[in-house]
Amino acid sequence: MDIYLQAAIAEARKGLEEGGIPIGSVLVIDGEIVGRGRNRRVQKGSAILHAEMDCLENAGRLSAAEYRRATLYSTLSPCDMCSGAILLYGIPRVVAGENRTFHGPETYLRSRNVELLVLDDPECAALMKDFIAAHPALWNEDIGV
Amino acid sequence: MDIYLQAAIAEARKGLEEGGIPIGSVLVIDGEIVGRGRNRRVQKGSAILHAEMDCLENAGRLSAAEYRRATLYSTLSPCDMCSGAILLYGIPRVVAGENRTFHGPETYLRSRNVELLVLDDPECAALMKDFIAAHPALWNEDIGV
Numbered sequence: 001m002d003i004y005l006q007a008a009i010a011e012a013r014k015g016l017e018e019g020g021i022p023i024g025s026v027l028v029i030d031g032e033i034v035g036r037g038r039n040r041r042v043q044k045g046s047a048i049l050h051a052e053m054d055c056l057e058n059a060g061r062l063s064a065a066e067y068r069r070a071t072l073y074s075t076l077s078p079c080d081m082c083s084g085a086i087l088l089y090g091i092p093r094v095v096a097g098e099n100r101t102f103h104g105p106e107t108y109l110r111s112r113n114v115e116l117l118v119l120d121d122p123e124c125a126a127l128m129k130d131f132i133a134a135h136p137a138l139w140n141e142d143i144g145v
Numbered sequence: 146m147d148i149y150l151q152a153a154i155a156e157a158r159k160g161l162e163e164g165g166i167p168i169g170s171v172l173v174i175d176g177e178i179v180g181r182g183r184n185r186r187v188q189k190g191s192a193i194l195h196a197e198m199d200c201l202e203n204a205g206r207l208s209a210a211e212y213r214r215a216t217l218y219s220t221l222s223p224c225d226m227c228s229g230a231i232l233l234y235g236i237p238r239v240v241a242g243e244n245r246t247f248h249g250p251e252t253y254l255r256s257r258n259v260e261l262l263v264l265d266d267p268e269c270a271a272l273m274k275d276f277i278a279a280h281p282a283l284w285n286e287d288i289g290v
Contacts, residue, residue: 041206045206046206047204047205047206047207048193048202053193056193060190060192061186061190061191064285064286064289080230081233082229083229084224084225084226084230084232085193087225087226087229087250088288089192089289090289105232108253141208141209144212144233
């Protein structure tokens, strides 16, 4: 399996162990993981720390030139907020583990020239399917429903 | 002047005093300010704490029903990331102080049924115009340029 998706899944599993929502993300530049993150709504009482946002925050302040060489991995199809962050920074490539359990604005991302690959990974989908079944209210809160 | 825009400007000025980028934001529900924020890229070394994001974070975890009664004020037209957060949470109304110094995806926000009012406030515009002239590289970093 893709080593970067594997690193994102490791973040998702860490989140699950902490009692959080199991979504993980890594930012890769020139083959190197420069940031890792996981959804921390529960852990930090946060409304903005989706996995991809936490990952971008942990990667620190980067230049536009760095973002333009980056690929953002997420175990799940990025939501409106995280897609917006991808657009703000001009991150050209996104790899999502799956989009069966949640479907972000993929068409819009592509219309703004982001290359988006959805891997349909069964491990990512199983993590979310089990979590949503066990914690539907928390999941709805996380996606503004 | 609109008391909520005034509160957002107060946040922007606080940010400027801290050495930060002078953009402020407040979240209003049922006439009450439930969150305040300011751009904290400099102050916290943050890639995600634009004013609106800081404001949403400071407002804490809210329900979809609360967001649906909210108005988000910002001294500046919201960028792709902050617009995405507005869409994620279904915030129906946005009031921006100005869009002369930066223009977010306003057409897209409106196409997704967000009511967006731009006040063209001279104080908001002057704050940003002066800041951008003094710190162009920092400003470019903040908008991914």
